Each structure stands twice: as C-alpha cells, then as structure tokens.
Amino acid sequence: MELEQWKQKYYDQLDRLEKKEQDWEKLESTLKRTIGRLSLAAEGQHDVLDKHIGTLRNAMKKEINRQSLESIVDDISRIISKLEEKENSPNRQSVNTLEQLLQKLNLPKSAEKTRDKLLQKFSKSDDDKRDDCLKKTLDLLLSVIETDTGAAKKKGIIDRLFSSDDDTPSSAIENKPTSSVSLADEQQLNTYKNCLLELLHKLDNPNSPSGKLSALKMGARDAQQKSELDKLSDQLSDILQSRIEAPSSNNNATSHHTTDASLQPSIQELLIRLLEQLIVPADLIAEADKMKHRLEQETDPKNWKTLLKEVALLINSIRSRMQKEKQEFENFLQQVTDRLKIMDLFLQNETSNLQEAGMQGQAFDKQIGLNVDEIRMDINQATELSNLKENVNTKLDTISGHIKLYRESEDSRFKKSQQEITDMHSKMQTLESETVKLKKLVVAKNKQAMCDALTEIPNRLAYEKKATEEIARWKRFSNPLSLAIWDIDLFKGVNDTYGHKAGDKVLKTIAQLLINSIRETDFLARYGGEEFVMLLPGTKQEETLRLVNKLREKIESCGFHYHGNAVKITASCGVSSFNENDTLTQVFERADKALYKAKDNGRNQCVVAACLSD
Template sequence: MRKISADHYMNSPLLDDAHQETFFQEKVQVLADEVLTIIKELHEERSTLVNSRLIAKKMFNRESVQKLLDDHGYLAKGRSVSNDQLKQSVDTVVNRFAESLPLAVREHLSRLKDQCIASSSEDVLDTTVRIMRKLFNSISSRVNELEAILQTTNRFLSEMEMYLKKEMSSIEGKHHEDVALQNSIFSDISMIKQSFDMSGDIRMIKEAVFNKIANITITIEQKREQEMSRLEETKSTLEVMHRKMRDIVEEAEVIRKRSFDTEIESLQDNLTKLFNRRAYDKKIEETLANFNRYNVSSSLMIFDIDNFKQINDKYGHRTGDLTLRKIAEIFKERFRKNDFIARYGGEEFVCILPHTGLREAKEVAEHIRAFIENTVFTFKVNKIRLTITAGVSMFRKRDNASTVFERADAALYLGKKSGRNTVKTEDDIEKSGKSVSDFFIE
C-alpha cells in the first residue's frame, strides 16, 4: 500500500514489530525514489564524483527527506536497523529503478547487483551508487550502438546521393554526346553534298562518299560502344544502389523491431510477466479519458498478498518469487482478456475492469480471493496456503489517477485492519464512519 500516514504508525497503541517493519519499509520506499532521482540528475549532469556523501548532501535539501528525518520515532524507541534491513534497502532502491527498464537491461542489472552487494558490505549507499553507475554506463553503450546504426544509415544515404548525382551527370553527358554525333553526321552529309556540287568526276565523288560513310559508320560505332559502356556502368550503379537500399531497409527493420521489443519490455514486469507500474500509469490515464468521453463504467482493484514477508522470511526469497508468479498465473486465468492486470510493486497487484460497476467488480474480486484461499500452493516439499486482501473503487466524474487509486487503497487498508483475507470497497469506507483522507497523509 502507498502513502499510509506515519502518524498512524507512531500513535498506534498496537505498534508491534510487524508495524514497525512496515513503517521502516515505507521510509525506504520514499528514500529509494529520492536516491534514484538524484543519481539520474547527477548522471545527466555527467558528474564524475558520484558518491554517497554527495547524494546525502543533496537528499538533506529535499522536503520529503526532511519530513522523514523529523519523524525519528522508529529509532527513538530503542530500535536499530540491521545489516539485513540495509541490504533490503539496496534491493528496494535497485528494484524500484529496474521496474521501468527493458528486460535485457534488467537482467544485466541483476548480475551487477549480485556482484556488488557483498555479504559483509555495510556501505549500502555507495554500493547502490556503484550499481547505478555501471548500469547507466551499460545504457549509454546501447545508446552509442543505436547512434552507430544511425550514422551507418546516414553514410548509406550520402553514398546514394553521390550515385544519383553521378547518374544525372552521366545523363547530361549523354545528351551532349548525342548532339555532337548529330552535328558530326550532318557535317559529313553536307560535305558529301558539296562533293557532288564541286566535282564531276565519278571516281572522286565515289571516293568522297565512301570516306564520309566510313566516318559516319565509325562515329556511330563509337557511339554504340559508349552507350554499352554507359549501360554497364548504369547497371552496376543500380545494383550498388539496390544493395545499399536493401541494407538500409534491413537496418531500419532491426531498429524498428528493437524499439518495439524495448517498448514492450519496458511495460512488462520481469518476474511475473504481467504489466508493470509504468504500464499501469499509462493505462489508468487512458481509462480516465475513455470514462470522461464515453461514460464507460470501469472499476479498479488493488490486491495484496497477506503476510507475504513471512513467506520470504520462512521459506526464502526464491519461494517468495515463485509465489508472486503463481498468483500472477491465477490472475491471467481468472480475469477476462480485456481486463488490465499489473504488478504495482512488491506483493501488490492492480486490475482495471472496463464496463464493470462497483458491485460486479466486488463479486469478481471475491471470486479471486476465494479461489486463492482454497488453493494449496506446492513449492518443492512445502505446501503453503495463501490469502489475499482486495480493495475496490469505481471511476467517477472529476476523478484523476490519484483519487481513484486512493479510494481502492483505503479500502484495501480497511480490509487489512479487518483481519485480512477479505474484499472491501469504497462504500465500506463510508459505512465504517471514516473517510479516505483518514488513511493518508494530508
């Protein structure tokens, strides 16, 4: 869940270890966003001195970080942050950044993370910085590769332009040669006529005529040879142009396919193969536009796996990852093809149901909840039962992406407070005597 009030945690009489852990993770999520923003800014500035001290200096100037630092209740109660929590913080920062990256880059990021995070490492922020700098360098390499392809294409186009200019020059030269040939033939014919007029000797006339005809024949033969040579040259030029054009088309297709694949990958969650947060942000804006234009009823669901941290702690993160994949498979099977399903982050999933009112959406969510509750999940020798909690809201006039999400998120939190393994809607919030704002920071 997002934006749960810090005051709620710190003032609650039931501030147990689980709530303290959740509160710590909420802080880490905020700090993760700030760290990533600063690292990106420094990279865009091409700063070579990127280290934890510089990042910390910039973070202290940010209002959101100041609020977190002012809220010192977590440590004031005598609690400390363990090395495991620090390593989880690194994972949070790196994984948050990875959500918007293409698959190939995410896989490279995972390898970098494994290499950089040593078991004894305590300099968590510097470790994260090293990972991010290596990753940015990797992305820059891909940008350079694309620039190289574009430069090659530009070179091909320049060569084609040269060939076309050469062909135009050849055509102009041919025109001048044709005029010269025509003038030469006319000149020889004129001289034959003059021979007839100036001489009465048949032998001399015959010799003059034969000589001029021979000259005309030689000139025509030379012209024919020139045409054949030009034809071969033109044919060769066209073949070269054809090969260059084919190379350009192939290169363009490679770029198009790579761009398409990269766009698809950037919208996909690497672990579950569902859509990711970035895809959700685009989809909800599209849904709001359709709702405002066509008044199409649509609903939003937020699902959260109950006690997911306990699964990670008891069975390990690999089992936790398998759990997320299993839940994703159930969502794919149980929702309609035109329903939009995405992993929002961690163990949270969101679903947008077009042409579905609040009551129908609650029935769908209840069906999914019951199915998961009655399913036994087997991971090697471990048999695990899972439950989920869901919050449901409906798109309304004057809604934006935040308001419709906050109502569903508040309903989800109400379900968590009610004992988990349940479905709550925005109507249930009103029935509880609370408002949506009671669950969030003003």
C-alpha cells in the same frame, strides 16, 4: 520512392532513440527517488548522519557529479561504521529504563539510601544483568509497600510513588475484601497485585504498537496467586528487554507516535525492491539474482557499506550496458545515414549521367545532321561522279566514326552504371538485414521494458501506457471503466519466515493465477513490491467487486506450499470506477484508500471506494 522510405525508416529510428533516452531519464529519475526514499528511511539515527543524508539528497537533485557523490557516500559509510561500533557496545536499554523509574519515585526517606545504592549499582550494569536489577527494584517497591500499614484507607502507595497533579487512579485497581482466615497473606497479595497494576498503568500508553502491556494488565487483574504475579513480572522484564515500551527520554524532539520497527522495510528489503524494479539486461540477470540472495542472507549492519557499494556497481553495470546499447544504436543510425548519403550520391551521379547522355545525344544528332547536309551540298555541286563518290564516302566514314564513339561512350556508361547498381543492391541487402536484426532487437527491448522480470506479467510502465489508452477510449465512448489495486496480505511475514525466494514464488503464483483468471479485455500489471493493479474496461463498480471477490477466493484457496510447508496466502483489494471529469490519479487514490480500508477491516477482503462512507 525508395529514398523516401529509407528516410522514413531513418526518422523512425531517431524517434526510437529519443524514446530510449527518455526511458533512461525515467530510470535515472526513479533511482534518484529511490535514493531519496532510502535516505528518508535511514534518517533519525544520528544528527551527523542526518546532515550527510541531507547533503546526499541535495546532490541528487542537481546534476550528478561522480566524485562529489563518491565522497558523500564514503562519509556516510564512515559514520555508519562508527554507529555500528557504538551499537556493539553493551546494551543498557532496560537498565536505563529502571534507572529512570527509580529516579521518578517519591520514596520515604528511609528508602532513599537503598535507592541511591541501587542507582549506583545500575550505572555499572548492562542488560545482561537486567533480571537481577528488576528483581532488586521490585524488592525495593515491596519493602516500601509492606511498611505502609494504612494503604487501604490512605492514598495508594503507587500514586505516591508516581505522584502528579494530573494523575488519576487506575480503574484497574480493585480492592478485594480480605479473608478472615488468612488476612495478612491476601492483603499482601492484593498489595502486590495493585503495585504491579499501577506500574503497568504508568508504563502503558495509547500508542503501544502491540498491546502486550494491556494484556499483562488483564492478566494481573485476574491473578489469584503470587506465582501468577511472579510470572507476569517476568514477562514485563522480557518486554522491557525487547524495547517495546522503553521510554525515550533522550529523544524528546522526535515524534510522539511510536512506529513498530517490524512493520518497516529494512535497508536490504528496500534494495531488493529496487533491484526488482530495474530493467536488467539478460546477461546481468544472474548477477542481479545473486545480489538479491546476498541481500537476503547478509543482514548484519556491518555489511551495509559493502552491500551498498556492490549494488551501486551493479546499477552502474546496468547503466553502462544501456549506454553501450545506446552507442551501438547510434552507430547503426550513423551507418544508415552514411549509406543514405551514398544512395543520394549514386542518384545524383545517375542524374548527372543521364543529363550528360542527353547532351551527347543532342551533339551526336547535330553532328549527323551537319554531315548529311554536307553530303547534300556535295551532291548538288558535284560535276563529276568520281569526285561525288569520294566526297560521299568521306562523309559516311565521318558519320560512322561519330556513331562508333557514341556507342562506345554509351557502353562504358552502361557498364559503370550496372556496376554501381550491383554495389548499391548489395549494400541495400546488407542494410535490410541489419534493419531486420535491429527491429527484432528493438521489439525485444520494448517487450523487456514493458514486462516485469520476476512475474513475467506487464509492469508499471506498461500499466501507465495501457491506462492512457483505456482512459482515451473511456472519454470517447463513455463506456464504464474500473480500476482495482491488489496487495498480498502479510507478505513481509512470508519473507521473514521463509526467505525472499519463497516471497518471489508467492509473487509468481499470484501473478499467474490472476492473469490466467481475468477476461481477455482486462489488464493486469505488477505495480511494485507486492502490489498489482487491474484495469477492467466495460465493467461497472458493482460488477467489478463481484469479479475481484471471485479472484480473492481463488487466491485464498490456491494451496500454496514452500518446501513441503503449507503457507496461507490471502490478498486484499480496493476498487474504484471512473466518473465524469476523473483523472487517473484521483481514481487510483480512491482505490488505494479502499485497499487500506480492507487492510484495516482485517484483510482478505475487497472494498469499493463508494462504500467507504458507509
């Protein structure tokens, strides 16, 4: 019976080992996906860099070759260094914009010479002189406008400057009646205003991410004095300097949709998110926190190469630690196997000893029987009493000798068996002690694997396991089941303004607020980054919406402070319920779309998937 129990324990340990190997494979797969997404985020900066990034992605899809991977990373680092050197060269973004504008202008012949001189001067200037360049450009435009005395009756001068068959006059251009008192000044002001409006109209586009140019157009339309128009011209200069609406003539092959770079996570933020998702051993947590702090502080692209290598070393350390733990676990299982073999050998010896004892007992009985028969024969054949007595004594001595040998053999076998049992008992106690330690270690590791290190609530792995259980229960009993996805509003702004430590504190605060406010039957996990996911069994969609709205109000009124500064924290939520034949993926996608709908509607609200069509 004990042997079967130990064999079962052995098989259980093998199952745990296989699960640990599966967890490592999942981690390795996650790392590959993360590197793939990081490579996608880095694409588009340079053709040669894109080629090496593609090579890196292809290498990650195959079996990893360390030497080949290091070679690819070194090549990418070298290209990044060259790009950094190029970026350190003088910035000419705004000046290039002015050059392109001047080249597209249809100027009178009298102004072409001036334009050529400006273009020659611009070719030797950088953005440090952009204000002077912009002023000279505006002076040229004003000089052309002032020479056109019939602007009120003819086609607009800006339309001629940017003439095109499909261009239509801007609706923003308004011809106000001139004053009889100062006709020339008001006419010049209107011309200046119309020129600026038309220029803004030509620069603006529907994909403008911030709407700043539209705001400038409104300001120009309402301006009543030249000083107001001068101020708007300065603001336009600042916008060109910050590249918000700079034309991309050298990037015709790229997408026509402009993406606000401020909304995209930086390389450092992606690496920080990666470290947050890793299962870090206890003795490496301090090192991981130190690395996250460095990623937060060292934002200079020149440090990317060093940071990437150090993050890779940290990940390798985590992997080595996991391999070491795996090796220790395998060694323990090998010890268990060896000791089970010893136990098996002991039982075999005991069986053999019992068989030998049985055979010796049978031989002893047989010998005793023969000696007794001989005594009977001697008694029957005896003629003299003295001879009979001597024969009986001899036979009795022989029987006593057999009995003595048998007892000595049994005593020796008993002592040997007793010693083996004592040794085996000692080994069993040692094995039991090690098993208890291993069980505690496995429980701790499983708990660590299922818990988010930062917020100390269940992680995505725990959510997937719990979701599988709840879906099975939902299918079996047909009780309602809802899913809610939370996302902290403008979380990147908190990180950018106060630092990642403040962001970490926000995540901890929100996580503890939610998990302490939900029902015992509900389940909350950190899905990743600033996203949380909830499972609400036994709850219909309408009731779920009421519950999550209460939680949203608690988040809004939590009164978060960081270093004495009040920081307004809100969250948005998307809700969906399980319907017949639904899969987890389908429900999650519906809740995710509802979440984005809540974001589009202004954030700090909860949206139900069923209401999306309303």
